[in-house]
Amino acid sequence: MRQTSSSSARAVAALASVVALLAGCAHAPLAQAGPASAPAGPEAASASAILPAPLSVTPAAGAFTVRDGTVLVVPTGDAGARATADYLKDLLARTRGLDLTVREGRAPGAGAIVLRRSAQGAREGYDLAISPKGVEISAADDAGLFYGAVSLWELLTQTEGRADAVTLQAASIHDAPRFAWRGLMLDSARHYQSPEFVKRFIDTMALHKLNTLHWHLVDDQAWRLEIKRYPKLTEVGAWRVPAGQGPANDIDPATGRPRLYGGFYTEDQVREIVAYAAARHVTIVPEIEMPGHATAPITAYPALGVDGKAPTTGMSDWGVYPNLYNVDDATFAFLEDVLSEVIDLFPGEYVHVGGDEAVKDQWKASPRVQAQMKALGISDEHALQSWFVQRVGKYLDAHGKRLIGWDEILEGGVAPNATIMSWRGIDGAITAAKAGHDAVLAPAPTLYFDNRQSDSGDEPPGRGNLIDLKTVYDFDPAPAALTPDQQGHILGLQANLWTEHVRTEDRAAYMFFPRAAAVAELGWSGADKRDWNGFLDRLVPQMGRYEALGINAADAAWEVRFTDAFDRTAGRTKVSLANQVGRGEIRYTLDGSEPTEASALYAGPLDLALGARVRAATFEDGRQLSRPVEKTFDALSVRRRQDDELKTCSAKLVLSLDDDGPVTGPREPLVIDIIEPCWKWEGADLSDIKAISAAVSSLPFNFQIGKDRDAIRFRPPATPEGELEVRLDSCEGERIAVLPLKPATANAGVTELPSAPITPRAGRHDLCITYTAKSVDPLWAIGWIQLVPATR
Ligand code: ACM
Numbered sequence: 082m083r084q085t086s087s088s089s090a091r092a093v094a095a096l097a098s099v100v101a102l103l104a105g106c107a108h109a110p111l112a113q114a115g116p117a118s119a120p121a122g123p124e125a126a127s128a129s130a131i132l133p134a135p136l137s138v139t140p141a142a143g144a145f146t147v148r149d150g151t152v153l154v155v156p157t158g159d160a161g162a163r164a165t166a167d168y169l170k171d172l173l174a175r176t177r178g179l180d181l182t183v184r185e186g187r188a189p190g191a192g193a194i195v196l197r198r199s200a201q202g203a204r205e206g207y208d209l210a211i212s213p214k215g216v217e218i219s220a221a222d223d224a225g226l227f228y229g230a231v232s233l234w235e236l237l238t239q240t241e242g243r244a245d246a247v248t249l250q251a252a253s254i255h256d257a258p259r260f261a262w263r264g265l266m267l268d269s270a271r272h273y274q275s276p277e278f279v280k281r282f283i284d285t286m287a288l289h290k291l292n293t294l295h296w297h298l299v300d301d302q303a304w305r306l307e308i309k310r311y312p313k314l315t316e317v318g319a320w321r322v323p324a325g326q327g328p329a330n331d332i333d334p335a336t337g338r339p340r341l342y343g344g345f346y347t348e349d350q351v352r353e354i355v356a357y358a359a360a361r362h363v364t365i366v367p368e369i370e371m372p373g374h375a376t377a378p379i380t381a382y383p384a385l386g387v388d389g390k391a392p393t394t395g396m397s398d399w400g401v402y403p404n405l406y407n408v409d410d411a412t413f414a415f416l417e418d419v420l421s422e423v424i425d426l427f428p429g430e431y432v433h434v435g436g437d438e439a440v441k442d443q444w445k446a447s448p449r450v451q452a453q454m455k456a457l458g459i460s461d462e463h464a465l466q467s468w469f470v471q472r473v474g475k476y477l478d479a480h481g482k483r484l485i486g487w488d489e490i491l492e493g494g495v496a497p498n499a500t501i502m503s504w505r506g507i508d509g510a511i512t513a514a515k516a517g518h519d520a521v522l523a524p525a526p527t528l529y530f531d532n533r534q535s536d537s538g539d540e541p542p543g544r545g546n547l548i549d550l551k552t553v554y555d556f557d558p559a560p561a562a563l564t565p566d567q568q569g570h571i572l573g574l575q576a577n578l579w580t581e582h583v584r585t586e587d588r589a590a591y592m593f594f595p596r597a598a599a600v601a602e603l604g605w606s607g608a609d610k611r612d613w614n615g616f617l618d619r620l621v622p623q624m625g626r627y628e629a630l631g632i633n634a635a636d637a638a639w640e641v642r643f644t645d646a647f648d649r650t651a652g653r654t655k656v657s658l659a660n661q662v663g664r665g666e667i668r669y670t671l672d673g674s675e676p677t678e679a680s681a682l683y684a685g686p687l688d689l690a691l692g693a694r695v696r697a698a699t700f701e702d703g704r705q706l707s708r709p710v711e712k713t714f715d716a717l718s719v720r721r722r723q724d725d726e727l728k729t730c731s732a733k734l735v736l737s738l739d740d741d742g743p744v745t746g747p748r749e750p751l752v753i754d755i756i757e758p759c760w761k762w763e764g765a766d767l768s769d770i771k772a773i774s775a776a777v778s779s780l781p782f783n784f785q786i787g788k789d790r791d792a793i794r795f796r797p798p799a800t801p802e803g804e805l806e807v808r809l810d811s812c813e814g815e816r817i818a819v820l821p822l823k824p825a826t827a828n829a830g831v832t833e834l835p836s837a838p839i840t841p842r843a844g845r846h847d848l849c850i851t852y853t854a855k856s857v858d859p860l861w862a863i864g865w866i867q868l869v870p871a872t873r
Contacts, residue, residue, distance in 0.1 A: 130235055130236050130239045130619070130622065131232050131235050131236070131254070131256075131619065132235065132289070132598055132601065132602065132616070132619035132620065132623050133289070133290055133598075133601045133602040133604070133605035133606045134602060134605075134606040134610040134612070134615065134616075134619065135232065135254050135255070135256035135606070136255050136256045136257055136606075136607060136610075137254065137255045137256075138252055138253075138254050139252060139253050139254075139255075140250065140251070140252045141211075141212065141250075141251035141252055141253065142251060143212060143213035143250075143251040144213060144248050144249060144250050144251060145211055145212065145213055145214070145215060145216060145248070145249050145251065146246050146247070146248040146249075147179065147181070147194065147216070147237060147246065147247050147248075147249065148179070148245060148246035148247075149179060149180040149181075149245045149246070150180065150181070150182060151179075151181050151182070151192070151193065151194060152181070152182050152183075152184050152189070152192070152193040152194070153166040153169060153170060153181050153182065153183045153184070153193070153194045153196070154166075154184050154185075154186065154187075154188050154189070154193050154194070154195045154196065155183065155184075155185050155196045156185070156196075156197070156198065157185045157186055158185070159185075159196075159198065161222075161223035161226060162196040162197075162198070162223075162226055163183070163185065164223075164360060165196060165223070165226045165227045165230045166183045166196055166230075167183055168227070168230065168360070168361075169181070169230040169233065169234060170182075170183050172234050172288075173234060173237060175629070175630075176234075176238060176626065176629035176630060177237060177238055177243060177244055177247070177629070178243030178244060178245065179237065179244060179245065179246075179247065180245075181194070188217075190214070191214040191215055192214070192215055193215050193216075194215060194216040194217075194218070194233070195215060195216070195217045195218070196218050196219075196226055196229075196230070197217060197218065197219040198219065198220070198221070198226075199219040199220060199221050200221070201221055202219075202220055202221035202222075202225060202257075203221075203225075203257035203258075204221075204222060204224070204225075204257075204258075204261070205222065205224040205225050205228060205257065205258050205290075205292070205362075206220065206221070206225050206228075206255075206256055206257030206258070207219065207220040207225040207226065207228050207229030207232070207256055207257075208220070208229070208253065208254065208255050208256075209229045209232055209233060209253070209254040209256070210252075210253045210254075211236075211249050211250070211251050211252050211253070212251050213251060216233060216249070218230060218233065223362065224292070224362040225257075227287070227361070227362050228256070228290050228362075229256075231287070231288055231290060232254060232256065234288070235622070235626070236249055237249070238622065238625065238626055238629065239622045240622070240625075241625040241628070241629075241704065258290065258604065258605045259604065259605060259606060259607055259608070260558065260571070260572065260573030260574065260604045260605070261292075261572055261573055262292075262293050262521050262572035262573030262574070262575065262604070263290065263291045263292050263293060263573050263574070263575070263600070263601060263604030263605060264291065264292070264293035264294065264295055264366075264521070264523075264573065264574070264575030264576075264604075265286060265291060265293075265294060265295070265575055265576055265577075265578070265593065265597055265600070266294075266295035266296075266297055266368075266523065266575055266576070266577035266578060267279070267282065267294065267295070267296055267297065267578055267580075267589070268297040268300070268577070268578060268579045268580040268581075268583075269296065269297060269298055269305050269346075269580070270297055270298060270299055270300035270301075270302055270303045270304075270305055270377075270580075271300060271302050271303070271399070271579065271580040271581045271583075272580040272581075272583055272584055272585075272589075273303070273305060273319075273342075273343060273344035273345075274586050274589060275344075275586065276346060276350045276353070276354060278586040278589070279296075279354055280354060280357050281630075281631075281632075282294075282589075282590070282593070283354070283357060283358045283361055283363050284357075284361060284630075285590075285593075285594065285597075285627075285630060285632055286361075286363055286597070287361035287362060287363055288626070288630070289597060289598060289600075289601035290601055290604075290605050291363070291597065291600070291601050291604070292362055292363055292364060293363065293364055293366060293573075293575060294358060294363050294364070294365045294366070295365075295366045295368060295433060295502075295575060295577075296365050296366065296367050296368060297368045297370075297577075297579075298346070298367055298368060298369065299368065299369050299370045299374070299375075299377065299378070299435075300370055300374045300376075300377065301374050301375070301376035301377060301396060301398075301402040301404065301785075302321060302376070302377065302396050302397065302398075302399075303318060303319050303320075303321065303343055303345075303377050303396065304318035304319055304345070304377040304378055304381065305319055305344070305345045305346055306345065306346055306351065306367070306369075306423070306426075307345055307346065307347045307348050307351075308418075308419050308422050309348065309422060310418050310419075310422065311381070311382065311415070311418070311419065313381040313382060314377075314378055314381050314382075314419075315345040316381070317380060317381040318377035318378055318380060318381040318396075319343045319344060319345040319377075320341040320342065320343035321341065321342055321343060321395070321396040321397045322338075322339045322340075322341060322342070322397060323342050323397050323744070324397040324398065324781040324783035325741040325780070325781040325783070325829070326741050326779070326781070326829040327741055327742060327743055327744045327829045328340070328342070328744055330829070331744045340744070348422070348426060351426050351427075352426060355426065355427060355428065359428075364429040364430070365427055365429060366427075366429055366431045366432070366433050366485065367423050367426070367427045367432060367433065368433035368434070368435055369416075369419060369420065369423060369432070369433070369434060369435065370434070370435030370436075370437075371406055371416060371434055371435055371436070371469070371470075371473065372405045372406045372408075372436075372439050372466060372469050373401070373402070373404070373405050373435070373436075373437070373438055373439030373440065374401075374402070374435055374437070374438065374439075375404055375405060375406050376392050376394060376396055376402045376404045377396055378406075379391070379392055379404050379406070380392055380396060382415070384411070384412075385406050385407065385412050385415060386404060386405070386406070386407060386443075387404075387405055387406075387407045387443040387444065387446075387447045387449075387450060388443070388447065389407075392404045394785065397783055398783040398784060398785045399581040399582075399783060399784050399785070400784045400785035400786050401438045401440060401785055401786070401787065402785045403440055403442055403443055403785070403787075404443065405439055405440075405441075405443050405444055406469075407447070407449065407450060408444075408450055408453050408465065408468075408469060409449075409453075413472060413473075416473060416476075417473075417476050420432065420473070420476060420477065420480075421480070424477075424480050424481075424482055430482065430483050431482065431483050431484075431485045431500065432477055432482050432483075432484060432485070433485045433486065433502070434470060434473055434474075434477075434484055434485070434486050434490075435486060435487060436466070436470055436486035436487050436489050436490040437486075437487035437488075437489050437504065438487075438489070439466055439489065440787065441462035441463070441465075441466075444462045444465060445462060450465070461493070463492045463493030464493040464494065465493070466489070466490075466492065466493055467490070467492065467493035467494040467495070467496070468493075470484070470486060470490050470496050470499070471494075471496040471497075474496035474497070474498065474499060478498060483498060483499075483500060484496060484498065484499045484500070485499070485500040485501070485502055485521070486499060486500075486501070486502065487501075487502050487504055487509075488501050488502065488503045488504060488505055488508075488509025488510070488512075488513070491509055491512055491513060495513070495516070495518060499518060500513075500518060500519040500520065500521065500572070501513035501518055501519070501520040501521070502520070502521045502523050502575075503520055503521065503522055503523060503524060504523050504524060504525055504529075504577070505524070505525065506524045506525070507522055507524050507560050510522050510560065510571060511560055511562050511563060513570065514560075514563050514567040514568070514570035514571060515563070515567055517570065518570060519570050519571075519572050520570055520571055520572065521571075521572050521573060521574065521575055522558055522560075522571060522573070522574040522575075523574065523575045523576070523577055524556075525577075526544070526546040526548055527548060527552060527553060527556050528553070528556065528574065528575065528576040528577060528600070529544065529546075529548065529576070529577055529579065530548070530576050530577065530578045530592045530593060530596055530597075531543050531544050531577075531578055531579040531580070531581070531582060531583060531592065532544045532545070532546040532547070532548040533545070533546075533547060533548070533737055534547075534548060534549050534550060534592070534596060534635055534637045534638075535547070535549060535635075535637035535638075535640060535661060536725055536752075537637065537640055537642060537725065538723050538724070538725040538726070538750075539640065539710070540637065540725075540737065540750065541583070541588045541591055541592070541737075541750060542582040542583070542584075542588075542736070542737045542738055542739050542750040543582050543583065543592065543736075543737055544582070544735070544736055544737075545729075545732070545734075545735025545736055545737060545752065545754075546735075548596070549637070549638070549661055550595065550596055550599055550637070550638045550661070550662070551613060551661075551662070553576070553596045553599040553600065553603075554599040554602070554603070554611075554613055554616055555613075556574075556599075556603060558571065558573070558574045558603050558604070559571070559608060573604050574600060574603060574604055575600070576593075576596065576597060576600045578592050578593060582736065582737070582738060582739070584739065587633040588633075590632050590633040590634065591633050591634065591635045592635070594627055594632055594633075594634035594635065595620055595623060595624070595627070595634050595635065595638070596635075598616075598619075598620060598623055599616065602616060602619075614664075617638075617662060617664060620638075621701055621702050621704060621706065624636075624704065624706055625704060636706060636707040636708055637661060638660070638661045638662045638706075639660050639661070639662065639664075639665060639699035639701075639706040639707040640660060640661070640699070640707045640708070640710060641658050641659070641660055641667055641669075641697040641698060641699060641707060641709075641710050642658070642659050642660065642661075642710075643656055643657070643658060643695065643697075643710070643712050644656070644657045644659070645657075645714055645719060646686075647714075647719035647720070647766070649766065649768060649769065652690070652691055653688060653689060653690055653691065654689055654691065654693075654714050654719050655686040655687065655688055655689075656686060656687045656689055656693075656695060656714060657686045657687075658683045658687075658695075658697050660699050660707065664699075664701060665699040665700055665701035665706060666682055666683075666699065666700045666701065667682070667683035667697055667698070667699055667700075668680040668681065668682055668683065668697065668698060668699075668700055669681055669683055669687075669695055669696060669697035669698075670695075670696045670697075671689075671693060671694065671695060672694075673694055673696065674696070675696065675709055676696050676697055676698045676709050677705075678700050678703065678705075683697065689714055691714060691715050691716055691719070692713070692714070692715055693713070693714050694711065694712075694713045694714075695711065695712055695713075695714070696709050696710070696711040697709065697710060697711075698710070716870055717867060717869075717870075720766075720770070720867065720868040720869075720870060721865050721866065721867045721868070722762050722765075722865060722866050723864070723865045724751050724752045724753075724760070724862065724863050724864060724865065725737075725752055727752075727760040727761060727762050727850070727863065727866065728760065728761045728762075728763065729752065729753070729754040729757075729759065729760060729761075730754070730757060730759035730760065730761055730812060730849065730851075731754050731756070731757045731759065732754065733754050733755075733756035733757050734754060734755050734756045734784075734786070735752065735753070735754045735755075736752075736753060736754075736755055737750045737751065737752045737753075738750065738751055738753060738780055738862065739751075740778035740780065740829075740830055740831050740862070740864075741778060741779055741780050741781060741829045741830070741859075742778070742829050742830035742831070743829070743830070748830070749778065749830070749831050749864060751778060751780070751831075751862035751863065751864060752862075753780070753860060753862045753863075755782070755784060755860060756786075756789060756792075756793055757793070758851065758852065758860055758861065758862070759812060759849065759850065759851045760849075760850040760851075760863055760866075761847060761848065761849055761850070762847065762848040762850070762866060763847050764845045764846075764847065765845060765846055765847070765848050765868060766844070766845050766868075767839075767841070767842045767843070767844065767845070767846055767868065768841075768842075768843050768844060769841065769870050769871050769872060770839060770841060770842075770868045770869065770870060770871070771838060771839065771841060771869055771870070771871040772818075772836040772837060772838045772839060772868075772869040773807055773817075773818040773820070773836060773837055773839055773866065773867065773868060773869065774820070774833065774834060774835070774836035774837070774866075774867045774869060775805055775820055775833075775834050775850075775863060775864075775865065775866050775867065776831050776832060776833045776834065776863070776864035776865050777805060777822065777825050777831070777832060777834060777861050777862065777863055777864060778825070778830060778831045778832065778861070778862050778864060779822075779825065779826065779829075779859035779860065779861055779862075780859055780860040780861070780862050781858065781859055781860070782857045782858035782859060782860050790857060793857050795851075795852065795853055795854040795855075795857075796851070796853045797853060797855075798853035798854055798855060799819075799853065800821050800822075800823060801823075801855075802821065802822045802823040802826050803821075803822045803852055803853045803854045803855070803861070804819045804820060804821050804822060804852065804853050805818075805819070805820040805821075805822060805834065805850065805851075805852045805861070805863075806818070806819055806820075806850070806851055806852060806853060807819075807820075807837075807839075807848055807849070807850050807866075808848070808849040808850075808851070809842075809846055809847075809848065809849075810846055810847055810849075811847065811849060812849035812851065814849065817839050817840070817842075818837040818838075818839050819837055820834045820835070820836075820837045821834070822834070822852065822861060825861075831864040836867070836869055841871065848866070850863060850866060
């Protein structure tokens with residue numbers, strides 16, 4: 082369906098690795114003239130190698146070669162140093178093929194990598210000294226030693242491929258973090274990730290010096306954490322039938338019913354993950370949502386809900402459900418039981434209790450809740466939520482934990498000692514810090530990584546805001562509205578990945594990386610270190626490290642995008658190539674072959690006859706940074722617009738959603754404003770056009786959006802299934818084409834509709850594309866719109 086296609090850059094990297102192996106040396110950049118020789122380098126121990134940027138790097142004279150057999154020395158009996166040395170040895174073996182030897186004891190005079198304790202130093206800080214005599218990492222705490230080792234790994238992996246020796250230029254590096262909370266949030270409720278993925282994710286976090294994993298384990302759609310005292314939380318609450326035709330037709334032979342989607346983490350698995358994280362200096366903050374986002378536990382134990390009945394809403398919608406916990410003592414007893422197991426499992430300082438988006442309608446409508454409010458002398462439902470959170474806060478306090486919640490917990494009075502996670506912009510953090518509360522910055526949309534990082538058609542589904550790498554990097558974690566004292570209450574920042582539209586682990590990794598590298602730099606490096614181009618310099622080798630680690634990082638920043646200007650009279654098209662960051666060399670081919678470093682260098686628009694096939698990729702420093710994209714420009718494709726090449730008529734709730742195709746296997750992400758499904762093709766050349774065709778997909782309307790749903794309006798359909806309508810010049814303009822949707826109703830994927838003839842018209846016009854319907858469900862999304870020429 083899609084005109085651009087991707088193939089893995091992995092093959093290219095693998096080839097480079099083989100070249101390095103054959104040469105028996107560190108892989109020299111392909112761009113470098115002459116054959117690689119062993120050992121390559123010296124690889125400058127420059128600030129450009131380390132991401133996040135360190136406090137200071139002072140180059141010195143000479144060099145040191147780390148090679149197979151180089152000894153990593155740790156003080157005898159120092160378990161923290163030993164763990165870091167073992168980790169570094171394993172990491173270098175995995176990602177570089179270097180085989181170091183770990184030894185406890187006294188440092189030799191020269192030739193080794195030595196881990197040493199310093200009497201004092203900043204928390205998590207370290208010094209890394211490289212001289213011709215060897216390498217020394219010193220730090221006051223375990224985390225500092227670990228981060229020093231991570232920086233050394235980065236210096237040793239500036240170039241790609243495997244090596245048995247890497248030479249480092251002498252330098253001394255002094256480093257320490259700016260913020261204590263450098264976090265990412267993983268939503269495992271909306272979609273489940275395996276324990277193996279969670280561990281790999283934690284490992285990758287640690288390699289960015291990110292130290293806090295906020296684990297969103299509970300939501301309307303699932304309860305993912307085993308709680309021994311309440312087995313139904315996971316027996317019932319961890320499983321759902323996903324919405325849509327595909328899942329409804331996917332019958333599980335074992336039950337004869339639609340296959341359930343889900344999973345949960347056993348307490349043993351959690352203990353293992355927590356220990357794994359601790360070994361990498363990552364603290365896990367578990368989130369147990371309350372009083373809203375509670376459909377899953379109320380489905381498991383209906384007595385927890387306001388009316389004591391199982392919710393009729395199901396668990397497979399997105400959005401904000403109406404279901405709240407009731408405020409009975411028995412419900413607090415349940416929550417305390419749950420929290421006591423959570424406290425046992427997660428040794429960190431904080432427990433996150435959610436508190437967001439608790440729509441108060443059920444509390445308002447419940448005589449029982451209202452009676453309790455009266456008895457407590459509580460004036461409104463915000464104050465009731467505040468009372469609820471404070472009651473839980475007292476329990477956590479009594480058990481040595483600190484409460485953190487989303488910024489709604491400020492409403493109606495904030496619990497003493499509560500820490501605020503600011504998501505509705507940064508206002509919550511400002512209010513909190515001014516009131517003397519600690520706060521973490523996690524504002525939507527900038528640090529919401531479910532927003533897409535590119536508007537390319539290849540981009541996986543997500544929310545519709547464009548949050549590209551630079552937007553993240555430009556975020557300022559020091560709100561100007563705060564005095565320096567108040568700024569001290571800003572613990573740091575974190576980016577959140579909500580996974581409603583992130584079905585797979587590979588996609589989760591794609592959404593996180595490399596944007597998480599920008600978060601790492603904002604959280605670690607001093608404000609004076611902010612340097613967008615320098616960051617991109619540091620990111621180029623980081624892309625190679627992702628490759629070596631097997632992380633499906635996004636190439637969105639470097640992906641080549643095509644823009645074509647078709648000249649009907651000449652029968653030719655001018656094709657421009659660009660990437661998001663405007664860096665690197667774009668190389669292309671016209672013969673269908675893979676673009677390589679030796680392919681033609683793009684220098685300006687390509688003037689092409691119809692039929693031309695362009696394949697292109699971005700290269701920098703001898704690395705291929707983007708998967709090749711391909712497009713053939715022919716008489717049809719120059720007159721076709723994919724969904725991502727159309728504009729939505731509004732931006733009320735724009736999402737990129739998977740088509741409703743097979744449950745497993747590839748599906749097409751489609752951009753749609755679910756409140757106003759309407760698309761515009763601006764300046765479509767209708768000269769010589771005899772018909773319009775389109776491809777569409779029905780999507781389930783599985784969104785809890787409250788009263789907004791009633792405001793969605795469609796024109797009435799002429800046929801039971803409705804029609805796609807194309808109007809001229811505006812959405813109120815003349816209707817020039819009507820395409821009945823019926824042929825697509827039985828198909829769960831993207832379906833091409835029969836074309837509709839149009840009266841030929843001269844010149845360029847805006848086209849408005851909408852559909853008629855009796856109800857919001859199903860939604861219809863557009864795959865593409867095609868103008869069919871009378872002559873080709
Ligand atoms: C949130 O995005 N509801 C915290």
